[in-house]
Structure formats: C-alpha cells, structure tokens
Amino acid sequence: MNELNNFLSVVDGYIGGSQWFVFLLLGTGLFFTFYLRFPQFRYLRHSIRIVRGKFDRKGDEGDTSHFQALTTALSGTVGTGNIAGVALAIHLGGPAALFWMLVTAALGMTTKFVEVTLSHKYREKAEDGSIAGGPMYYMRKRMNIQLKNKKVIQTGKVMGALFAFATIFSSFGTGSLPQINSISNSLFETFGINHILTGAVLSVLLGLVIIGGIKRIAKVTSKLVPIMAIIYFLGAIAVISFNYQNIIPSLMAIVGDVFTGTAAAGGFLGGSIAFAFNRGVNRGLFSNEAGQGSAPIAHAAARAHEHVSEGLVALLEPFIDTIIICMLTGLVLLSSGVWKEKLPNRFQETDLVALAGQYTEEDNTEREKLFEFLSGETTLPLFSGSLEVADGTIINPPTILHSRSVAENIKVWSNNNPFSGTISFNSGKLVSQAGLSLSGNSLLHSAPLTTVAFTRSWMGDYGKYIVSIGLLLFAFSTTISWSYYGDRAVTYLFGIKGIVFYRILYVLGFFLASFTDTTIVWTLSGITIALMTIPNLIGILSLHKEMKNEVKLFWKEWYEHFPGKNTPGL
Known part of the structure; x- marks a missing residue:
C-alpha cells in the first residue's frame, strides 16, 4: 500500500499537484471572466430566476427540469x-488554503457557465431515447483540425475518447x-459501525437507485440536496456562533496568511504560500468540479430551449x-x-513516518527542519x-510523525489489546503485521x-x-450522480450495452473502498x-x-421575447 501510494503521489505531482495545472485551471477561469465581462456577477440574479422556472417553455426536449439538473450536478459536487x-486543504496549507478555494470558486462560476453551455449545445439522443451529452460530444464535433488540402485530422474524436475514459476512471476516483x-x-x-457493514448496506442502496437511470437519480437528488444542505448549515452556524470570538481572527488569518504563509501554531508545523495556493486550488476543484467537465453531463439532460440558459x-x-x-x-x-490541535486517533500507515533521531517542535530550528521535510x-x-x-508502550522510540505532526502518547495495539513484543520499521515506514495498529x-x-470541530459548540x-x-447524505448523493456521469461516458464509448457491466463494477468498487486506506483514495482522486x-x-x-457568440444570441432572443425588461447581457 505504501509503495502504491508513493507511486500515485509521484504521478499526481506531475499533473494535478503541479503548478502548471493550477495556472491552467485558474487562467482559464480568469480568461473567460474578462472575455465574457464577469458573467458570474452580472448574470447571478437571472440564473436564480431561470432555476425557479420563470422562462420555461412547453415542449422543451430533455429528461430533467432546470432545478433537477442543478440538484443532480450539485449532489455530484457537494x-x-x-x-x-x-x-484536508487547511491541514496541508493552513487558513490561506481556504482563500484559494474561494478564488477558485469565483473563477469557476464562469468556467462552469462555459462548459455547460457548449456541452448542452452538442448533446445527442442515445439508442434508448435518453439524452446523452458532455464535453466528449462537443470535442468530437468541433475539435477536429482541417488542413489546407481539406483533409480532416480527427483530433476531436481522440480527445473525446480520452475524456470519456478519464470520466469513467474519475467516476471511481471522485464519485465512488x-x-x-x-x-x-x-x-x-x-457510532463504531464496522466499515464493511457500512459498505455492504450502502452498496445495495446504490444499486437500487442507479438502475433507474437519470430520472430516478434526479428525483432522489432533488430531495436529498435541500435536506442535507439545511442540516449542515444549521450545525455549522451553531459551531461558529458558539466560538464567535474567533470569527474575526479566523477571517483575518484566511486573508492575511495569503501573502505570508501560515506560521507554526500548536501541532501545525507551518504552511508555505506556494503550498497553500496549490492545495487550495486543488481542493477547490475537487469541491466544485468547475472545469472538470462532469457537471455538463448532468446539465445536458435538462429541458431547455436555449443552451446558454442551462449554462x-x-x-x-x-x-x-x-x-x-x-x-x-x-x-x-x-x-x-x-x-492545529493534537487529538487522540488511530494512526493510518500512509500518514506515518519514523525519523532516525530526536526532533522537537519546541526548538525553532528543529521545527523548521521538520516543516521543510514534510514540504519535500x-x-x-x-x-x-x-x-x-x-504493554503497548514503545521503549526508546525515535521521532514518529503522523498527519504532518510529531506524534505523542503513542500506543501499540494488537487486535485492540496492548501489544508486547517487537515492531519493525523500514525506511521510516512501519512493517505491517496482522492486527497491529498504532494510536496516539x-x-x-x-x-x-x-x-x-462540530463538537465544539452547545x-x-x-x-x-x-x-x-x-x-452520509452528501457523499452518497455524490456517488449516485457520478454513476450517471460514468454510464454516459460508457454509452459514448461502447453504446448502451456496456452500461450494465459498468454499474456492476461501480457498485463493487464502492463496496471495496469502504475499508481501503483513505490517503491512497485521495491521491488517486487527484490524478x-x-x-x-x-x-x-x-x-x-x-x-x-x-461561446461569446452564443451568449450574444441568447440575450438578443431574450430581449425580443421580453421587451422592456432589464437585460443584464446587453
């Protein structure tokens, strides 16, 4: 597992974890924000009116309403x-990472507007009559290169296939x-519920939902999303209001640490400006998926007479x-x-490393060495x-790091009983033994x-x-939506005959991941x-x-249908 995670981390470092990927993502959002003149702010109110159904027309083709498409896509991101x-972002980069998540979201509003509009325009009907759409369809139709001799190079077909294959893998790495x-x-x-039991029960429920396709998925997610949002919102407000004296300092840290990095505090060894930037953008993308091309697959099924309206x-x-x-x-x-607090927990092997020698956080020089080591x-x-x-206590232990901090009060367990005997490390990593675990x-x-954090309130x-x-509600609804993204990609590549095999593998992978190491899963997700x-x-x-032409045509048509109305696009 350690070797696999190390390999995946190297791969991720060259793509999703690299600086050029971050600049490509933010640069695209920034370009369209200026090119389309800040649509995320100018059109926000109009977007809400469209979701409410104020401009719906009878006879619009599609499988879902605007609201159902929104909740399906939201269930895939929330x-x-x-x-x-x-x-994870704050753990790695400190408060400044949250700032970059918010910047990614603001620019991502424009990116998502663009990708959904183009994907909705080039959607198709599948063999079973359902709507199939997504970036792979506009790529196939619009990304080919025509030479001067009128010969066409099928680059769009290749890019569409590449995207579809990536979508299938990402449905596991992101959704399942x-x-x-x-x-x-x-x-x-x-609750102390066994991981395997949780995986087994939810796998059965997942299978029952996704068999019904997009219409059943849309019905389930349109009910789950509002409920889960209200529950989570009320709980979060309770914690924040209970710790009201820390609200202003927290906001100041989010903004202030952007230009200085986060200083060491408590068990947190520090966070650099570059690391906060990279992790904040990376986790921001994982959160809202703007630019990833997943949401356009859900929105392609929406009933809309204008592609821009769905965007x-x-x-x-x-x-x-x-x-x-x-x-x-x-x-x-x-x-x-x-x-920034060290709390009791059961250690995960992939987050665990033993150093030769003794290091302490109390010494500034040694703490700096530890920070530079963890930052690579x-x-x-x-x-x-x-x-x-x-009896569970290591005699003369070296410095053991867990979750980017110096571990304390370490205990060794064998099948939940204090262990006595010998444990081994190889190049800093614990040599696994059946039933052996560490806590501290x-x-x-x-x-x-x-x-x-949610326990720190009334x-x-x-x-x-x-x-x-x-x-449970957030993640399960995400899993449901991503099963649809994956089966549309399978439909694109292999036709509807491949969907049943995909769904079986999807549910099986879902079950197996219930008891797989967290760190490896997150690393795979980034790739x-x-x-x-x-x-x-x-x-x-x-x-x-x-895209710019589509926006101009949309607002021109809108003005013709609703003359005299306030038109934000003109």
Missing part, C-alpha cells in the same frame, strides 16, 4: 470535498471511492458549493481551533530497525477533523452526528480529476469565440 476536502471511504470512516468514528443555471453551483458551504466548513474548523524541500534520515514494545495524539485531517458530542449524517480537466479546458478555450 460531498466529501465540502467536509473532508476543506479540512473517496465518498464511501469518508462515510465509513465517519460512521466508524461516531446560467450551472453558474450557481460553485457559488453554493464552495463559496457558501465550504466557507462554512472552513469557519467551523478555524473558529473551533481544532485544525529537504530530506531527513529515516529510521530502519526494530523497537521493543512493553496527532493532528487530524479530512472527515475526522471536521467531525471533532451541542457537545452530539455535534458529530451532524457531520456523520451530513457526510483522475486532472485527467478529465486538462482536455476539457483545452476544448473550451479553443471554442471561446463560439
């Missing part, structure tokens, strides 16, 4: 990224694996998902202070060898961190139930996100003139 992803992984971890921490509906998603919900989560984490700027000698353990005090990240320990229930995003961004940038 998930672990809002609960676990925000916590990390969602159930976070659900099972949260339910285990809160305006999609414009709301990053605003709701990241600017509202992720900001709430971020303020919960920062105002409660749990992001320098190396430190790793521990290899055996350690004696007596260290920083937390992902869903467990948010779970603890609700006390009951607050963790809100996270568990919210995460699959990038593999979808890159061809989609290249595609929408190449069609920028067509």
